[in-house]
Amino acid sequence: MPTPQQPVMEIERERKLIQLSKKLGYEFQDLNFLQRALTHRSAGSKNNERLEFLGDSLVNFMVADVLFHQFTKLAEGDMSRIRAHLVKGDTLAIIGKEYDLSDYLILGPGELKSGGYRRESIIADSVEAIIAAVYEDGGLDACRAMVMRLYQKRLENLDPKKMGKDPKTRLQEFLQSRNQSLPEYSIISVNGAAHAQEFTVCCYVEMLNTKFEASASSRRKAEQKAAEIALDEIESRNI
Structure with a gap:
């Protein structure tokens, strides 16, 4: 009822x-x-x-x-x-x-x-x-x-050259297309408890003579973020 x-x-x-x-x-x-x-x-x-x-x-x-x-x-x-x-x-x-x-x-x-x-x-x-x-x-x-x-x-707004490619791949392809050295990634620090760690990494781009840092919950994610920052810098310089 x-x-x-x-x-x-x-x-x-x-x-x-x-x-x-x-x-x-x-x-x-x-x-x-x-x-x-x-x-x-x-x-x-x-x-x-x-x-x-x-x-x-x-x-x-x-x-x-x-x-x-x-x-x-x-x-x-x-x-x-x-x-x-x-x-x-x-x-x-x-x-x-x-x-x-x-x-x-x-x-x-x-x-x-x-x-x-x-x-x-x-x-x-x-x-x-x-x-x-x-x-x-x-x-x-x-x-x-x-x-x-x-x-x-x-x-x-689809860009076939970028869509579906992660920042690390895009950065590598950009540098390769210009016969430049590939980016070098290294861990700066790992902080926090085992279940909640934060990784800070550096992405060095020789072509720009610049280190780009980023932090995330995993090394892979931090590297992707650092590569994205590097790509933004390349775009801002119209290289």
Whole structure:
């Protein structure tokens, strides 16, 4: 038997679903698809895992299709690298945050308590599930239009030479293209307890006769940050 509170909760949930639908730029014929896409497995058996599976394939296909037609001179390897970057979890999570998906996720008590609405993997999975929900609700053309909206800015500003390449790789390729010595990385210090260490590294670029320092939670991340700083310096000098 329904409690007096249930209708109010249902009305509020529908209001939020309509609000998100407007943000996404797609009007669902059946809001149940969107609700399922936002429902994490911790909230029950009727969750978004199957939609996520379908959405993963759809976004891979549609991004590949755009790259194939938009960049007609790109080699297969470059298209694969760029697509991998555009559809990876980190990118999907950023897209989800742009639409404030954390405010709409439906999580079980345990995930709510542990801050699951902030977890990037959950946000990324929800983006894939939403893409599939649009496909199920409106068909292939509606789904394609949704993916293009989600990726519009990224596709417009896409630089094939940089996309998907980490800063260390880009710095190395830049120096090699000018027959310059490769950067030298060294650890300056390691601080903190074993479970929360901070690495500070130096990246020496002989071409600039400059050392670039950066700190992060791992040596690899610190080296990437130092390489990024070096690249920014190279760009600022218009080298």
